[in-house]
Amino acid sequence: MxxxxxxxxxxxxxxxxxxxxxxxxxxxxxxxxxxxxxxxxxxxxxxxxxxxxxxxxxxxxxxxxxxxxxxxxxxxxxxxxxxxxxxxxxxxxxxxxxxxxxxxxxxxxxxxxxxxxxxxxxxxxxxxxxxxxxxxxxxxxxxxxxxxxxxxxxxxxxxxxxxxxxxxxxxxxxxxxxxxxxxxxxxxxxxxxxxxxxxxxxxxxxxxxxxxxxxxxxxxxxxxxxxxxxxxxxxxxxxxxxxxxxxxxxxxxxxxxxxxxxxxxxxxxxxEKHTLLQVQKKSYEALFESLFGKPDFNALENGMKKVTQLSFVKRFFILDEFGYQVSEECEEANKTALDILKKGKGLCWKNRRYFLKALRNQSSVYVSQPYRSLIDMQLCLTVSRSILLDSGQIYVACFDLFYHDRQA
Structure with missing residues (x-):
């Protein structure tokens, strides 16, 4: 000192x-x-x-x-x-x-x-x-x-x-x-x-x-x-x-x-918190019910497009078993400065928990924490699940849902 x-x-x-x-x-x-x-x-x-x-x-x-x-x-x-x-x-x-x-x-x-x-x-x-x-x-x-x-x-x-x-x-x-x-x-x-x-x-x-x-x-x-x-x-x-x-x-x-x-x-x-999460998860599982037993990728993609007609579903995207997006961006958006961020096929999400969790636990739906999406910079949460097609190919089907914090 x-x-x-x-x-x-x-x-x-x-x-x-x-x-x-x-x-x-x-x-x-x-x-x-x-x-x-x-x-x-x-x-x-x-x-x-x-x-x-x-x-x-x-x-x-x-x-x-x-x-x-x-x-x-x-x-x-x-x-x-x-x-x-x-x-x-x-x-x-x-x-x-x-x-x-x-x-x-x-x-x-x-x-x-x-x-x-x-x-x-x-x-x-x-x-x-x-x-x-x-x-x-x-x-x-x-x-x-x-x-x-x-x-x-x-x-x-x-x-x-x-x-x-x-x-x-x-x-x-x-x-x-x-x-x-x-x-x-x-x-x-x-x-x-x-x-x-x-x-x-x-x-x-x-x-x-x-x-x-x-x-x-x-x-x-x-x-x-x-x-x-x-x-x-x-x-x-x-x-x-x-x-x-x-x-x-x-x-x-x-x-x-x-x-x-x-x-x-x-x-x-x-x-109580766990029960509420389980109730919410049950509702999210319903999003994937119509996707089982699809013969091929096109049928899976068309099935997910129908689900996005629900008002709380923001978009869908499909990842292959390596974490790369294989579907086009389904959401129509006006041209903005955010267009510098690539959309659609080829995006890499292999480090996202919603991909890793869905692939690791193929019988479960994974619900992410709320986050700001890179696609439109808006708050959302992602629900994901592995889907096995009749062709034997595994994909991870993902839905982005609108998210709004409740007010105190």
């Missing part, structure tokens, strides 16, 4: 609360964070709240965070951190983390990040504190990397906050190697709308885990969202469904009961 960083960690700047802050009363509130696997609270995020001193009217978050006139932003942040840490010591459960948001917006110097002396003063261990860094506020990459080094040497855990919102960059995960990645509530709201959003949330969760981080989903407000969080595999959860922010942590037990409730409800949720 460089001498400069050692000095920054050890320095103890004296910051006195100015009189000009007396027009507002500020205090800390805590929102518990839970683990599905532990079935328990593992810590809490600390948040700033305040009232106008003159009449007790609650202040908005921006007004609370706004530094008083004549006070440096870095000094004001340090005062708030000191208040949060002291308040946490009076309420913290054993073996738990405090999630502390470190405001790095407009910060120009490493000295403004000093936390080491606060830990020493309050007898806090670095590993008891998770420092949340808002991903969108990172402007200076070099300063960011030095900050991570300082926090690591203090023993703190690092959480990348609001991931998935706005201008999220996946390379932040590689560079910071955060211990925890907090998925933004907007990702959850999109996942609540339909299968495509759920698939994206599940893939983001998988990416976070494969990068070596713990995933935390915030903003959970309903039982449906809590079940969805468990289903996509997130590690930690936070939101009003479990507990609202409060000055003390008396709601921890009721939140743990909610975690247990979701865990007990989950098998029924999965069974």
């Amino acid at each position: 460089s001498a400069q960083i050692l000095q920054i960690i050890k320095e103890k700047p004296a910051v006195k609360l100015p009189e000009t802050i007396a027009d507002k009363q500020l205090y800390s509130v805590f929102q518990p964070i839970y683990s599905f696997s532990n079935q328990a609270c593992v810590g809490a995020e600390v948040l700033l709240r305040g009232n106008r001193l003159a009449d007790g009217v609650p202040l908005g978050a921006k007004e609370c965070l706004k530094e008083p006139e004549g006070v440096k932003k870095s000094d004001y942040v340090r005062m708030m951190n000191q208040m949060h840490l002291k308040s946490w010591l009076g309420h913290k459960p054993p073996d738990s983390w405090l999630f502390l948001n470190l405001d790095i917006h407009e910060v120009k110097s490493l000295s403004e990040f000093c936390l080491g002396d606060l830990f020493e003063e309050l007898n806090l261990k670095g590993y008891e504190v998770v420092i949340e860094i808002v991903e969108s506020e990172i402007k200076d990459e070099e300063l960011f990397e030095q900050l991570i080094l300082i926090l690591r040497n203090l023993g703190c855990l690092i959480a990348l906050d609001d991931f998935g919102a706005g201008h999220s960059n996946i390379d932040r995960i590689w560079k910071a190697q955060p211990d925890i990645v907090k998925l933004d509530r907007q990702v959850l709201l999109e996942a609540s709308k339909g299968a495509r959003g759920q698939s994206i949330l599940k893939n983001l969760t998988r990416l976070i885990k494969e990068a070596g981080s713990i995933s935390l989903l915030e903003g959970i407000e309903t039982q449906e969202q809590a079940l969805l969080a468990m289903d996509v595999g997130v590690d930690l959860v936070q939101g009003f469904y479990f507990a609202t922010p409060a000055k003390n942590l008396s709601a921890i037990q009721s939140g743990q009961q909610q975690v247990q409730k979701i865990t007990e409800r989950y098998p029924a949720f999965i069974k």
Whole structure:
């Protein structure tokens, strides 16, 4: 570690609360964070709240965070951190983390990040504190990397906050190697709308885990969202469904009961989900019933053309056993810029799951996840099945179906 960083960690700047802050009363509130696997609270995020001193009217978050006139932003942040840490010591459960948001917006110097002396003063261990860094506020990459080094040497855990919102960059995960990645509530709201959003949330969760981080989903407000969080595999959860922010942590037990409730409800949720998928699959199987026993390729192609008269069927295409399209594009379309993508015979789909699955399990219908088609750049899903003709030739028959996410 460089001498400069050692000095920054050890320095103890004296910051006195100015009189000009007396027009507002500020205090800390805590929102518990839970683990599905532990079935328990593992810590809490600390948040700033305040009232106008003159009449007790609650202040908005921006007004609370706004530094008083004549006070440096870095000094004001340090005062708030000191208040949060002291308040946490009076309420913290054993073996738990405090999630502390470190405001790095407009910060120009490493000295403004000093936390080491606060830990020493309050007898806090670095590993008891998770420092949340808002991903969108990172402007200076070099300063960011030095900050991570300082926090690591203090023993703190690092959480990348609001991931998935706005201008999220996946390379932040590689560079910071955060211990925890907090998925933004907007990702959850999109996942609540339909299968495509759920698939994206599940893939983001998988990416976070494969990068070596713990995933935390915030903003959970309903039982449906809590079940969805468990289903996509997130590690930690936070939101009003479990507990609202409060000055003390008396709601921890009721939140743990909610975690247990979701865990007990989950098998029924999965069974219901599986039943619904099976019902849908039965309807998709009906698309292929008229295609069995066809003597040759022409008869198969004509049979599939008839099926496309159904309003929810977008197009059909036929693949040979090597994954190449052997049917012409059946959908008439106006000339657009998308015509640079080839259509019809000769297209190669051998790497698509709908081809591989149908060929491997020749007695089953495969239903893809929703995706954006290369043919017209519109959302669809593909259902596929192997068809054995009387001639002995095997083809994979595919139908693209219109897909629309349901609205929340």
